[in-house]
Amino acid sequence: MSAPTSSTAITVAPALRPRAIVVLGVLGAAALAALVLALATGSVGVDAAALFHALLGDASDGPAAIVRELRLPRALAGFAVGGLLAVAGALMQVLLRNPLADPYVLGISGGAAVGALAVLFSGFAVLVMPAAFVGAFVSTLVVFGLARAGGDHAPWTATRLLLTGVVVAAGWGALIALLLTLAPDAQLRGMLFWLLGDLSAPPSPAPALVALAIVLAIALAFARDMNVLARGDDIAGALGVAVSRVTLVLHAMAALATAAAVTTAGTVGFVGLIVPHALRLVIGNDQRVLLPAAALAGGALLVLADTLARSIVAPVQLPVGVITALIGVPAFLYLLARSGIRA
Numbered sequence: 001m002s003a004p005t006s007s008t009a010i011t012v013a014p015a016l017r018p019r020a021i022v023v024l025g026v027l028g029a030a031a032l033a034a035l036v037l038a039l040a041t042g043s044v045g046v047d048a049a050a051l052f053h054a055l056l057g058d059a060s061d062g063p064a065a066i067v068r069e070l071r072l073p074r075a076l077a078g079f080a081v082g083g084l085l086a087v088a089g090a091l092m093q094v095l096l097r098n099p100l101a102d103p104y105v106l107g108i109s110g111g112a113a114v115g116a117l118a119v120l121f122s123g124f125a126v127l128v129m130p131a132a133f134v135g136a137f138v139s140t141l142v143v144f145g146l147a148r149a150g151g152d153h154a155p156w157t158a159t160r161l162l163l164t165g166v167v168v169a170a171g172w173g174a175l176i177a178l179l180l181t182l183a184p185d186a187q188l189r190g191m192l193f194w195l196l197g198d199l200s201a202p203p204s205p206a207p208a209l210v211a212l213a214i215v216l217a218i219a220l221a222f223a224r225d226m227n228v229l230a231r232g233d234d235i236a237g238a239l240g241v242a243v244s245r246v247t248l249v250l251h252a253m254a255a256l257a258t259a260a261a262v263t264t265a266g267t268v269g270f271v272g273l274i275v276p277h278a279l280r281l282v283i284g285n286d287q288r289v290l291l292p293a294a295a296l297a298g299g300a301l302l303v304l305a306d307t308l309a310r311s312i313v314a315p316v317q318l319p320v321g322v323i324t325a326l327i328g329v330p331a332f333l334y335l336l337a338r339s340g341i342r343a
Contacts, residue, residue, distance in 0.1 A: 020289040023282060027296035031079065034303040038075040039067050041307050043314060078199050078306045078320070079299035080208035081265045082275075086298025087215055088257035089272025090290055091250050094226050096147065098162075099280065102272035103136070103258040106165035109269070110172030111139025112255075112262035113195060117179045129207065132259035140251050143168055197268035197321025199306045211260035215253045216295055222246055223287040230285065268321045270328025271298050277335050301327075 039054075040046045046054065046063050054064035055072075089102040096106075103109045115135025119127045147164045176195065183191055193200075219226075225246045229236045233243050261268065275298045276290065283289055305323040312318060 017289075020283045020286070020293075023279075024289065024293055024296070027293055027300065031296045031300040031303075034300040034307075035075050035079065038078070038303050038307045039071045041311055042066070042071065073205050074199055074202055074306065075303055076205035077202035077208055077264055078303045080205055080212050081199070081261045081268065082271055082298035082300070082302025082305075083212045083295035084208065084215065084257040084261040084298075085268060085271040085302070086275040086294035087212070087219060087291060088254045088261070089298075090276035090287070090294045091219060091226075091254040091257070092272070093276055094230050094287065095144070095247060095250055095254070097230060097232070099277050100162060100273070101165070102270075102276075103254065103261075104267065104269040105162070105169070105273060106139075106143050107167075107169030107172050108136050108139045108143070108255065108258045109262055109267045110169050110176065111135035111137075111142075112259045113267050114172050114175045114179070115259075116263055117176065117191070121179060121183070129259060129263050132263045133256055136258040136262070137252065137255035139168055139172065140255050144251065193319055194266040196319035197266045197324065199265050199320050200310070200317050202264055205264070208260050208264045211256060212295065215257045215260075216291060219250065219253055219291050220288065222250060223291060226250070226287040227285070265320065268302065268324055270324045270332065271302055274328050274332050274335060275301060278331070281335065281338065 036051070040048075040051055044063055044066055046067055050063050051067060054067035085103065088108070092101040092103060092106060092108070093099055095101075103112075112132040112135045115131035115133070116128045118135075119125070119131040124131075143164050146168075147160050180188060180191060180195075225236070225241045228239050228241050229243065229246060236246075237243050276294050279290055279293050279297060283293060302320065302324070305327060306320045309318040309320045309323045
């Protein structure tokens, strides 16, 4: 497979900007609709009036308490995680100049999971987020370094990137298997469920929402540089981009986004892969538009996937990562065929 040509990395043409504005508006409405559906759907149905009362009125009655205390935190956590993964995927695809890059495929989610599990086994649960960030950042640097290793310092190729990501992901997978083997039997099922992607008992959504806002704000501040960087380091440097500084900042943001997502919902695959890839086919590769669009679309997708996960075989709840995989595999195969990326 070949990396995108420079023509695909140029900023969106002016003629496409009205379409981009429309797409952002549609995605915003879709995200809001997904949140409303998540709040209204479940074993206890909630109509529009009861939902409005639950959000803005007294939460002492049963349906209102369910909405405010159970469904709303879960929906917000799902939106934050989906947005974080999609933005992380968009950043990785620019940094590695490969439309098939994402935190899950390249092993960054695995690095974050190893960091989180390691501190949990050590009894330092308060350090889960920092440990996940360190694991994700280390994995990012490993992929970034090995993909460009070699005496000739050849530029990245899609084959080298994907092979490096597969190997790194396999290494993290082996460490995860080792940690699970050593885990107490009482904790094993919960850990496996978490590793598949689990929003059944999310922590407070506030840290993930704050992380999404920080990552998106910083990434947008570098959006113009990213548009140039996607055309290659040499061209970006010649046009005045501080390549090393921008690359380091964006790697850190991708690692932070992945770490926040993993600590909130475990390892959820395909969101960071298919969402930016699909949006790029619709609105182009201007990061000033693509990044907020990815946050909205990724959030909406994961909220819908989680709603399906807790509704399909209710009262049994499925891991949300299973739903994203079932949606993501055929969706990605379709996008791959449509985009014409060749091996």
